[in-house]
Amino acid sequence: MNMIWNIVFVYLWTVFVIPAEFRKLCPASVQTPIRIKDPDDCTKYHLCVDMREFIVTCPEHYVVNERSLKCVPEGSVFDTCPAEEKWRRDLCLRYPNITLQHPYNCAKYLVCDPAAPKGSMARIEECDFPYLYSPVSGRCKHYSVVQCGQRFQPKSHCEYDKYLCKHAHCPPCFLRHPSCHGLPEGLNPWPGREGTPFFLVCREGRVRYSGQCPDTPTSHQVFDPYRNICVEKHPKDNSD
Template sequence: MESFLVFALVALILVSAVQSELCEITAGSSIKWSRHPDDCSTAYMCLLGKVVSYTCPEGYVVSSDDVSCIPAGSQFDDCTELERIILHDVEITPLNIASSCKEGNKLQDEANCAMYSECVALPDGNTTMVSQECKYPFLFNVKSGKCEHFKDVKCDPGQIVPKSPCDYKAFQCSSAQCIPCNIRFPTCTGLPDGLNPWVGREWTPDYVTCEEERVILQDQCKSEKEPQVFHPNEKTCVVYDVKKIVG
């Protein structure tokens, strides 16, 4: 049956206090499901004392051997041998078997501490998991399910912990005309906390403020009188002096 399309059947718990006849019949069995007595493409399942339903895609029917959808009319289609169970006065809620997750649910990325997956709704009413990234310099907190300040997040061992803006996918180039990230954004990797020169732009007005190797602020030296540059050794803004820069 390798060529058959098998769908995962997920149960949607009903808010009903009345147990169904199906649940009573299958109370002593580990298999608590049955096909619809008049529609082989639909099945009922007893879950925690409540009845749920699911429907196979067009052209498929429910197999009586296992909880899966098989091609209608195939050698495995035993719809005519269906064991009929009469259900009456049972509250049934249709189940969309294409939905694979609950909208809003989030899962951490095992490889990158700034990445996570979020369940989002599709236009057709189904749901799917989509990869997301926290804004710089936030990281994903598994406990709260939110992106939080890097100081408030403890990443798992083995996870990549991005620190530089260019470690985040949002700042990476997606076209040949894009200016490389390391030219557009500064880095604090390997630099101490506090004011530091913009690596690659030494002796210019540009400088950065670092905290735990993250760029907290990028700024420029400003003066209404004389032009200033950031001194990479003194780590402060000084009056522009070509002799100091060259010699």
């Protein structure tokens, strides 16, 4: 254990290390220290030590090589940082306290934190469904009052990154959150749950309501996809 903490101590002399309180990329426990590249910022990697996780930031003008997971000189032959990530870092170097719309996705926006270490990239944030980012107000607003222009406009939970599975044992997003993609206006069966009590109401390509048919001790109903109404799962035989 002492050797493990000595390794962390060495890192403190060369890079900026902080505990990862919110990002949890490391396994629950590791036998030896491992590194995991940060998915959003090529100047950072996550150091997994025992049951702790640290975010490691490379020195200025250095980036993380995606193969060796070590800090390498920016612009060298070992630099594997995508151009889009470099653009996000240059943005914060120029404007360290700016928030602006994402260039491609209407539900996302970029945030430069003046308290972050120098050279940090703009952080990508995402609105909750069904909100979109308004560059006019600088806040997430209801989709009906936001103009997206040519940027992608997500219309379902599963088109927002935050609702996708983060681990292997997570039920698929379409089973947790229905989508109206390709469906007509009004009542529809829940895609992927046909033949069950679950249904949804579509309006303007978005789910306005999702629910299920009554299920009581005396009535077990399912949603009929042909008549778009709740019907008895096993109709009673009223004949004598």
